[in-house]
Amino acid sequence: MNLRPHRTESPELNLTPLIDVVFLLLIFFMVSTTFDKEAQIKVELPQATTQDEKVEDEKILDVVVDAKGRYYINQREVINTEVDTLRAAIVKAAGEKRDLTVVITADANATHQAVIKVMDAASQLGFVHMTFAAKQPVESK
Secondary structure, three states, rough: OOOOOOOOOOOEEEEEEEEHHHHHHHHHHHHOOOOOOOOOOOOOOOOOOOOOOOOHHHHHEEEEOOOOOOOEOEEEOOOOOOHHHHHHHHHHHHOOOOOOOEEHHHHHOOHHHHHHHHHHHHHOOOOOEEEEEEEEEOOOO
């Protein structure tokens, strides 16, 4: 009869499958997450079927035209809708840089004249790279 206490081996926990599951979850959430640029100014964008062109944030000058024809440059409202005021606001936001891409985000209900004022003011200041923001249409099934 053996009366010595039995030594039990400490349980060994294999972490390899757990790490695999964590990595799979991480990849799943990264792929399924949508990255949208949230704007503070309410603008209804026109629809376009072409793909977005990615522009680096530090090399853009964001000009928003809302439905009432008011202008916002880099999320700051311009005092009035005069071309001279708009030009001064663009100069203040861009400084001496003229190689910035001007992204014009115009509301779908904004007047054509309001958008042309932005393009005219930017081109008078020497900006040559301009693009328009639009959203892709929702496909109905």
